[in-house]
Amino acid sequence: MSGEKKSTVRAAERALDILLCFVDKTQLGMMEIAERTGLNKSTVFRLLATLESKGFVKRNQYTEKYELGFRIWELAAHLNQSDDPAVLFLPEMERLRDELDETVSLYIRDGKERIRIQAVESNQAIRRVAPIGARMPLTVGASSKVLMAFADSKLVQEVLAGSRWPDHISKVNYLQQLKTIREDGYAMSVEEREAGTAAVAVPIFSRRGRLVAALAVSGPVSRMNMDKMIQFVPDMLEAASKMGKMMKD
Known part of the structure; x- marks a missing residue:
């Protein structure tokens, strides 16, 4: 590749890096963008122009x-x-939110992270949820464990061996959790990712058995204890089944 082409590709990559800075913030100053991208101020200024x-x-x-x-x-x-x-799933998510009266979220896996791609917030006064587009590790949380439980073994081993693995989590216990999730068809978490919050998640499979996403219901631990989350599971599994049938494959 010629030097001119390399320079063009670099400029395109840097411009895309700048756009990606807006995944979790609606407004950013030039210095904030420079810090997030690692580019110098003059380069950011030219690309923004x-x-x-x-x-x-x-x-x-x-x-x-x-x-x-x-x-x-x-x-x-x-x-x-x-x-x-x-x-596709938004109307069914809204129906589930109205039925369970807690926040309903949809997560997909992207590499070794999960992304919240859709959400219908609870009408309750007290609620705390991540924004749409938020990226989270695959190591903690009900949705993460669902996405991992039904992932291929190679990915699981890569995540276990990765540098982001939390030291306080036993890998042996984690693998046992994944096995239980595959058997039970759902996962629960209490204050794993964030203090004061709990969540229960189920997998969504396409008609051909492909894992599409994780469907989660979350809320404060004051409302969502283990018994309450288990009560949610049948309705969630029914909703996940309907969603999976909407997919072409």
């Missing part, structure tokens, strides 16, 4: 910070959503 000229970012006139521009939404409007779980 280019992205702004193309409509991918815009600068808020009041805060002087950058946010995603209209071109992002134009592209998103043309996504093929006919088999997108976040779109």
Whole structure:
């Protein structure tokens, strides 16, 4: 590859890195973007100017910070959503939320992390949930354990051997948990990822048996004890079955 082509690819990668900074924040200052990407200020300034000229970012006139521009939404409007779980499953998630009166979330695995791709928040006054788009490790949490329990053994071994594995979690006990989850069809967690919260999750499989996502119900531990979460499981499994049948494959 020529030097000019390498430079072009690098510039494209850096521009994409800047856009990815907005996954978990709606507005960012130039210095924040530089810190997140590891790029120097002058490079960030030039790339932001280019992205702004193309409509991918815009600068808020009041805060002087950058946010995603209209071109992002134009592209998103043309996504093929006919088999997108976040779109397909939303009505059933809303029905489940109304039935159980707790927050319902949808997680998929991306590499060695899980991503919250959809959520329907509880109408309860007290609730605490991660934002849509939030990335979390596969080591803790009910949804993580569901995604791991039905993953291939190679991935499980890679996660177990990874540098992000928490020292306080026994790998032997964790593998036993995954076995139990496969047998029972659901996972529970109490204050594993965040203090004061509990969650129960079930897998969603396509018609052909492919693991599509993890369906989770979460809330404060004051409302969601073990008995309550077990009571949720039949309704969750029924909802997961309906969702799986919506998938083409």
